[in-house]
Amino acid sequence: MARGRDRTEGRGLSMGWDQPEDSSPGSPVTQVPAPSAPAPSGPAPSGPGQRGAATSSPSVRRRRLLIALGAAAALVLALLVGLPRLGEEADGPEEVAQRFLQSLVDGDLDAVRSHASTAEDSSSAALTAEVLGAATDRVRGFEILDVVRDAGTATVTASLDSGTAQREVTMSLTATSAGAFSPVRWEIVPVELPEVQLSLPMGTERIEVNGIPLDVDDLAVTGNPDAPRATLQLLPGTYEFSVPVESTWLQSSTGTITVPPLLGTWRKPFDLMGHEMNDAGTQEVESLVDAALQVCLESTAEVPGQCPRGLGDGVGGWTPGSPLELRLEPVGDFLWIFSGTLADAPGGASEGGIPFAVEGFAYLLGSGDLRVELGLDRGFAMGYCVDAETGEVTGIGVVADPNDPADWDVCG
Structure with a gap:
């Protein structure tokens, strides 16, 4: 069977450090000290099996220190520059609205147009300094009544005063920013103008x-x-x-x-x-009506055309030269209705006679001449006369026979 030995007792083996090579009995013994390891410069190991950390050179330590200091300085600079801008606001919604309303009071049309909306069926041609300068009852003051801010939006309510009237108006604004480190800018949502x-x-x-x-x-x-x-x-x-x-x-x-x-x-x-x-036109129409009544008076027909009743009957009727008081009422471009009564004369209404009345149409020809037609109980066809070069309507022409194409050439 296998043999064992007691391991509690034994002898050590010589490593050659504690005695000379010649260790025979009787030889003198020379003690050679064992080489010693350099003393560690850092802190002693904290536990079994641990080794001390290697020591860095002074140049390495300086380089690491400079890098750390540079990073800290950059962070401080970023905070100093960036933090104020994070909360910066160029102008609040109230200030932006005030500037716009002040431009309305001052008549600064460039500023007004820059915030005004446009539509395809409307024109800004009348928004000129000359037109606005000649207007009365303009806005002469305003007052900010309320400002409501929400996430990225604001509503400003103001009162406008023209001296003769006051109205409340509401403007919407939105906040914009180019980035986290850019200031917030408030802009007016395009405003509709009257x-x-x-x-x-x-x-x-x-x-x-x-x-x-x-x-x-x-x-x-x-x-x-x-x-x-x-x-x-x-x-x-x-x-x-x-x-x-x-x-x-x-x-x-x-x-x-x-x-x-x-x-x-x-x-x-x-x-x-x-x-x-104008006055000259009114006098011309009265003269034309007098001439038409004269034709009626001289007519031998039993019922002379559109001549008024009572013409020349001697009972409050019209006689050549009798003054007529005509009223003209426009009913279209270059077309009027006239009506009138005889100015009171011997045998007239004040003396129990029959009031004499006359009515009809007056119109301006394309040639620029006035014409009249007695009576309102008949219709007639007419056409507009247009300048061939400019397209401007210069008058109308009355068509005697709508069925005759030749009669439609009334403008010459």
Whole structure:
């Protein structure tokens, strides 16, 4: 069987350090010290089997220190530059709205246009310094009433004052930013401006707003050629509209409209009559009616055409030279209805006679001459006369026989 030995006792083996090679009995023994390991420079190992860390050179330590200091400095600089901009706001919604409303008061049309919305069927041709400068009842002050801010949006409510009226308006704004380190900018959502929709006389080439001429070709004209419409953007104020006319018998018809102090959807229809009879035209119509009545008086027919009843009967009737008081009412472009009574004369209404009345149509020919037709109880056909070069309507022509094509050549 296998033999074992007690391992509790034994002898050590010589490693050659504790005695010389010649260790025979009787030889002198020389003690050679065992080589010693260098003393560790770092802290002693903290546990069994651990070794001390190697020591870094001074240059390495300096390089690591410089890198750490540079990183810390960069972080501090980024915080100093970036943190203030994170919370920075160029201008709040109230300040942005104030600037816009102040431009409205000052009449700064460039600033107003930059925030105004546009539409295909409306024109900004009337937004000029000349037109606005001649307007009355303009916005002369405002007051911010309320500002409501939400996530990236704001609503500003203000009151506009024109001196004759006050209205509340509301503007919407949105916040934008180019990045986390860029300031927040508030911008106004495009604002709708008030509009006036003009019904123009057929063939109108230009109109005047507060005396300032505007070419119709520069306006957003819609509708049929015989019933054109032009829609104009305007700022709050009172404006005068007219159509310039060159005629011996006519003058421009003017109309006034007031745009209240507001912003937003507001479109007001407005019929623009191109012209009206002037004093010379009214006198000409009276002379033509006198001449037509003279023809009736001289007629030998039993019922002379459209001649009025009581003509020349001597009982409050008309006699040549009797003054007539006519009233003219426009019923279309270059067309009027006239009606009148005989000025009181011997045998007239004040003395128990029969009042004499006359009525009919008056119209302007394409040649520029006035014509009259007695009686309103008959119809007649007419056509518009248009300038071949400019397209401007110059008058109308009455067609005697609508079935005869030759009679439609009434404009010459």
